[in-house]
Amino acid sequence: MTAEKRRRWAVLAALVLGALTVFVGPASPASAHAVLQRTTPATQSVVQAAPADVKLTFSEGVNPVAGKIQVIAPNGDRVGGDPRAEGSTLIIPVRADQRGTYLVSYRVISADSHPVSGAFTFSVGATSAVPALTEDGDETDPVVAGVIPVAKFLGYAGLVLVVGPVLVLLFLWPSRLSRRGPARLVRTGLGLVAASTLAALYLQAPYTSGGTILDAGGLGDVVASAFGTALLVRLGLLVAIAIMLRPILAVRGDGGRTGEGPIDLIVLAALGAAAIFTWPLTGHPSASPVAAVSVVADAVHLVSMAVWLGGLVMLIGFLLRQASERELGAILPIWSRWAALAVGALLLAGVVNALIEIGTLDALTGTTYGRFILVKTALFAAVVGIAAYSRSLVRKRVTAERPGRIRTAVRAELAITVVVLGVTSVLVQQTPARTEAENAVLADQGYFSVLVDSPLYTLQVELDPAKVGGNSLHLYAYEPGTTNLLTTEEWTTTAALPAAGIEPIDVPMLRVADNHAISEFQLPAAGTWEFKFTLRTTEIDQATVTVTVDVAS
Incomplete structure (x- = not known):
């Protein structure tokens, strides 16, 4: 092997290794790409009547993973039946015939083919110790x-080595x-x-x-x-x-x-x-809010990338070394126009996808997905600058006089685009910024809402902001299992923090409508608070429900 060939192979190996370090480094598991929006019974709620099934509603369609969905009773028995998915709702039949706390563990596949896992609890009649999972494997x-990501990178590299070279050959x-x-x-x-x-x-x-x-x-x-x-x-x-x-x-x-x-x-x-x-049908675009637009934009993005990068491989690998001055004089202007069109399409498709997957400026700078987009954009800007320099050389027709200059420019262009491929391989495994931002909002929204049942009524509880300090409490009473308003004669509420030794505190309630009462009060400490609500619906009929709320500092 000649020194020139050894040098070329060394450069290629360095590029590949550089790209590998980009995506092998952050080898942590990809986050969930669907958001659990609500559960029935609600998380940490206490219901008086045992539910016939548990429902989990996500932000997009899901499919259950066989053997990875469990409902564990207070005594440790598995009491969940065969789960089924109806669109974005997962339904798990349960046999909740014991009093105490139940643990629900789930793992589903979101519409974009990524797994979503988690767990939550609810209680029947009263709380008890949280049962242990009978199986692992939720991560x-x-x-x-x-x-x-390595497999994805190889696929993108293969696409580049097919599309661009075939067009050049044709x-x-x-x-x-x-x-x-x-x-x-x-x-x-x-x-x-x-x-x-x-x-x-x-x-x-x-x-x-x-x-x-x-x-x-x-x-x-x-x-x-x-x-x-x-x-x-x-x-x-x-x-x-x-x-x-x-x-x-x-x-x-x-x-x-x-x-x-x-x-x-x-x-x-x-x-x-x-x-x-x-490719887009097995990734994020298939689950985007405007799937048809995302799929087309992603396909255009892939083709443009493959044409541009594949053409660069042909230039640096063959044409700049083997073609004559006259042949290069005919080839390079045409290739320069192709590259300009490919870059334009790449940029347009990338902007469309970024607007869909990111949505807001905060999501661009405040999410992992957004930061990868910023890195990819910076690299793209650098390679576009080098491409513009290459085009200027072609327009000035200096390639024959000083061919080394355009070879250097094309090698630099190729090097950066290989790294861009590596970044893309990681990016497609990341949670889209719109989903990550939605997760963050749900985690930090400072608002608690739950529906709890008793034999006499269904009670909607809303606590805002569910943090230490001043809070607003709204209670709405409905006929059991319906949305029909229920006239309530008397409302009694207490709040306790057993872990900190805070005994039940009376929370004064103001009745503002037949089925609606409110209160403004202070929560002095963070932790899991236990609220008891007693509603009297007639002169003699009353029932109490319990709700636990995680209060942040």
Whole structure:
């Protein structure tokens, strides 16, 4: 191997290693991409009548993970039935025939194929010690979480090595030059995409179940899912594309290729477009608020990236070394226009997706997803600057006089875009900023609301801001299990903090309507407060319900 070849391979290895460090570094499990909005019974509520089922409502559609959804009774028995999903609501039949606290543990798959796990409690009649889980596995294995971005990076790299080189071979490649090198490049790209797809299909099983990398027990469920279907379709399309590419990659004795007709190119383009759409259909765009727009924008983003970066690979790997001055004089202006169009489409699609997935300036700077977007934008700005410099060299036609300058510029452009690929591989595993911001709002909104049941009434409790200091309490009474207003004769409320030794404090209530009472009062300390509400609905009928509220400092 010559010194020049060794130097080129060393540069390529350094670029790949640099990109790997970008996405292997943050190998923590990806966060949930759907938000648990409410539960019935409500979290930490005390209900008098045992529920027939438990309902969890999320911000997007979910599917249950087999064996990972449990309802544990106060005595430790599993009392949950087979869960079912109805859109964004997960319904778990329960046999809640014991008095005390129940623990609900769940793991579901969100619409964008990412797992969502968590747990909460509710009590029947009165609170008791929280039962222990009978199984673990609610967290994503860190090895699985680390390998998934690597597999995604290989898929993106393979896409680059197919799309850009094929376009160059079709429209810019000098007929006198051998196609052996580019053909090997394209075949390598096809192999990388296939390997990445198979890896993604396999890894989705332990990723969704919370198992180790060797745990493929749920592979059948993955294959049967929409995610698995999209990946299988991609594999089938890859086979068809490989067959259609044979005449383009075939080499004649003079270094040229066998011919292909316009119908073949149309079919190849259609197959390629269909394959591209399998990427957004298995990621964030499929669960976006405007899924059709997000899917199209993401597909345009991928194609533009593959054309631009794949063309740079062909320039630096072959054309700048093998093409003559006259050939470069014809090729580079055309490539420069292609690159400008690809960059423009890349920028437009990226802005559209960022507006959808981020939404607000606070989410851009205050979320992990947003910060990755900022890093990617900075890198993109740098590479656009270098590309503009390359275009200026082409316009000035200095490539023949000083070819080293454009080679250096293209290498720098290629280096940064490889790192951008690495950042993208991590980005697609992160919780979208809109979802992360919604999670933060739910966690810090300083507002508590719950519905609790008794044989005489259903009570809606609202406490604002549920923090130390002044609070507003609103109580609304309804007929049991309905939304019909219930006239209430008397309201009595007490609040206690047993963990801090604070005995029940009377909370004065002001009746403002037949079914509505309010109070303004002070909470002196943070912790889990226990509220007891006694409502008298007639001269002799009354019932008491208990609600626990986590009060922040």
